[in-house]
Amino acid sequence: LTSRVLERGFTLVPLKLYIKDSLAKVEVALAKGKKLYDKRESIARHETEREIERAIKGQKLGRR
Template identity: 55%
Template sequence: MAKEQGRKLIAQNRRARHDWSVLDTYETGIVLTGTEVKSLRQGKASLVDGFATVDRGEVWLRNVHIPEYTEGTWTNHEPRRSRKLLLHKDEIIRLIGKIQESGLSLIPLSLYFSDGKAKVELALAKGKKAHDKRQDLAKKDAQREIERAMGRARKGKW
């Protein structure tokens, strides 16, 4: 059987970049059971309410929904169980320092397979206020208008 190559996206948290300002990202491994991997291979997962915590020197992914495997038996997993994330010890120590000193949060951005192994893109993020969200939307609208005007100018429809 041929080995998987490249990156296959399973789930993405699109609201994360809207609700949080991302300061840094980490690629982490994740500890899964067999039926969780099979369910992920079917492309089913939800990161919407997910977050990560650091407990006793270990990073845990919480509240991420991986539905039960349909062909699973009594060995099926619990859909919203806590899952351990795999990071280097020095990265965990750095994360603990940043989280404690400045009140930042760990948010999962995406869940994917990289060369056959399940990975989570974890973001060190700070929550946005309502006015920050409005400013981001205004910037996006302005950029869209600039691109439209440039497109019209290129086509000679000025």
């Protein structure tokens, strides 16, 4: 687990934190980061969703 985290692009993600027998325990997952093209795709999708929401909100405000 430690060697994978030290590799480029891998990280530990905490999933769950709980207390058991007076000890704090954390459930973790090993995750690999997005590639650059995935990030660009996500950003573009998010921006178009925001533009659609703004347009809908603008139409609702214009009707009053």
